[in-house]
Amino acid sequence: MNQKLNNINEMKCQFLDENATYDFLKFLKGRSKVFAPHRKGEASYIYDEVSDVKDVVLQYPRTIQPLKKYFLPPRETLLSFNIDENNFTESEINVEPRIFFGIHAYEMEGVMRLDYTFEQGQPESNYLTRREQSTFIGISYEPDEYHFSKSLGIDIDSVDGFSLYFKKTDNGYYVYEIDAAGQQLMKEFGKGKRVDIPVTKEEPEFTNKIKYHYNRLPQIFEHVYDSKVWEEVAERCVGCGTCNLLCPTCYCFDVRDEVEINATEGKRERFWDGCMLNPFAEVAGNENFREKLSSRTRHRLYRKFKYITNKSGELHCVGCGRCSKYCPADISITKIINNLIDDYADRQQKQVI
């Protein structure tokens, strides 16, 4: 399934020490807008446009919002209308070249999952237009207690989607040239030291893991629809929607029209929404298809491991750990999955006896 065969050891590599890495950022900034991780508040990180390269953080666990915010903004105006004149104007989306620097492998995979989603059926033109002219430059990271992408087949060094990949080593980075665009960038920058055989360390261990190989997960999900695990999670979940909003592969949105006080002009806005929220499955007549938190959590996970997977052949969770790290009720997605696996195994056992 997710496992990609890109082996960086077969790619050309140069060395940049930390200072040269910041020089490289300056060089990138000279070419186009650059977006990279920055500090936010006391202990958090966000992607932001680079103004002073010194503010860019090279090593960080994860950002609050995923990279999707640049392609599917948290809020956007779809169109403005005029009731008296009975017409509307769609918002213009201006694309320009953008470089996204310091991206983790799971995040890149998240963007690719969204690409798949928005290319299906009626292509989502706002997203796809914003997605044009984007260059991604990856970076390695130390997994914390929430990352588990390796359990889903996404290694730290998975480089699919990147033009360049920065792998941390002592005092600097090995920079791997993944595609022609990346190669061109390094050539023009010209300050890298060619390295023939990079001496890399063992990939750090992920402490957060799923018990089974990711290939088996869709099959598990065939059998756990009625598991007691959903109720157990629902006892603690408060339905705040954080796990949806911050998930790099969640794409649901709601649309709302707001009319100006002059009662003539107005705007149609869309904003992120999520299936964990009570009003999400509410329909006319005060009915709610997923009133219970247990059915909402189940739906959320089935969206990640079964429904879309049946079509795309990929798991739609990339193991970033945001849903668990930011859950106010400390609900961990890996624990849910491992409990489902245990519950399934238990029931299998009983059947055999």
Added chain:
Amino acid sequence: MSGQKPKVAFFDFTGCEGCQLNKLNFENELLDLLELVDIVEFREAMDGKADYYDIAFIEGGISTPQCIERIHDIRRRCGVMVALGQCAVSGGINAMKNLHPSEWVQEAVYGEDKYLFPSIPAQPVSAIVNVDYEVRGCPMSAPEYLHVFKSLILGRKPEIKDYAVCVECKLKENECVLDKGMFCLGPITRAGCEAICPSNGQYCTGCRGPVSNINRDGAVDMLKKHGYSTEEALKRMKMFNTNEIDKEIKWGR
């Protein structure tokens, strides 16, 4: 509502008038709005009674026998009734008194004169009469108030949010105050304030009341992780929402 301007009235019940003040923070928009309506009863601005109001805004909660009489009277004479601010929506902070014997409360406030001021448990307007729309918050959230007011004048159904403050907080990509070691009621509190407190580095105290369909036990568990006992956790949740949390009744939906 074409032709004649809709008649709009404001009525004051038991509250601190913080909501009135908050309205004035929106002077410009308010002036535009006022052009479109005919204000027939604005306690601080005019005197005089009309027979019928298209929209009646109710500020403050119900806390005396006279309140009950008055609210019935207004209900009979209005088209749409909107509860403005947490006191009107849920009883608000006033409802904290419901946790104590009423005799004790009255004596604490009025001393010997307590018999001159008959008082009943603080209740939301919707406990007495039918309320069409609610603008929550202590003080009420001004953007939501504008949205409701505008929608009603335009003959549209106002869209009242019923998801958590966390959603607005996440849309703004605030640093979560939980990551700064604070506790927060945002996960169980109704959005509509643009997560104003966490956006300014403060935790949410739940002034807009709980989302409907709240997982009350889950919320207590969530707060216990910050070292509170069940009692302390409930106390925090009840500050603005005694009626809702205590009785687990969904008022006014």
